[in-house]
Amino acid sequence: MQVRFVMTIEPKAEPHPSPTPNSDARPTGRRALILATAVGGCALGAAVVGPSIALALAPLHAKSGGGRWVRTVRLDQLRENEPRRVAIVADRKDAWTLERNVELGSVWLVRSGDQVRALSSVCPHLGCSVNAVTSADGKSGDGFACPCHTSAFDPVGKRKSGPSPRDLDVLETRVEDGHVVVDFRRFRIGIAEKVET
Numbered sequence: 001m002q003v004r005f006v007m008t009i010e011p012k013a014e015p016h017p018s019p020t021p022n023s024d025a026r027p028t029g030r031r032a033l034i035l036a037t038a039v040g041g042c043a044l045g046a047a048v049v050g051p052s053i054a055l056a057l058a059p060l061h062a063k064s065g066g067g068r069w070v071r072t073v074r075l076d077q078l079r080e081n082e083p084r085r086v087a088i089v090a091d092r093k094d095a096w097t098l099e100r101n102v103e104l105g106s107v108w109l110v111r112s113g114d115q116v117r118a119l120s121s122v123c124p125h126l127g128c129s130v131n132a133v134t135s136a137d138g139k140s141g142d143g144f145a146c147p148c149h150t151s152a153f154d155p156v157g158k159r160k161s162g163p164s165p166r167d168l169d170v171l172e173t174r175v176e177d178g179h180v181v182v183d184f185r186r187f188r189i190g191i192a193e194k195v196e197t
């Protein structure tokens with residue numbers, strides 16, 4: 001009896017090629033999802049945090065000082081050459097707070113026709129509040145006097161006597177809608193120069 005053996009040789013399977021790094025390859029599936037989430041998170045963070053930081057730092061970069069135009073009394077409420085003290089009322093802002101209608105100070109207004117001269121009521125010596133001096137007939141101003149150390153000023157604010165190192169500080173004015181508007185500013189005291197604070 002003859003026995004036959006049959007051998008079957010399977011062709012050798014070729015190994016699958018391993019993936020090679022490719023910078024142009026586009027992320028797919030889970031990788032793409034993770035990447036998209038990370039990018040979106042960064043963009044959202046920048047959008048939310050960026051303006052907050054800018055807002056918080058803004059007051060640090062805000063300019064301080066400078067005048068502000070403040071509306072006061074009507075022009076027709078001022079008598080010719082008769083000084084009138086008026087309060088300067090406006091909003092007060094500092095770095096982070098805002099107060100409405102605060103009295104910031106006062107000025108003396110002296111009308112001459114349609115022109116109005118505004119003088120700071122702060123004595124340039126040590127900062128006391130100066131008073132108007134009325135003329136003998138009581139009809140017009142005769143200058144200004146400081147009650148603290150007797151500095152005296154003429155009707156336009158020129159220093160006449162006393163320890164004040166300079167004249168009264170003049171402020172700009174204009175008339176708008178029949179009202180006197182004053183460019184309110186503060187100046188350093190105790191020095192001869194007019195230097196804004």
Ligand code: FES
Pocket residue numbers: 123124125126127128146147148149150151162163164
């Ligand atoms: S504060 Fe006015 S004279 Fe001294």
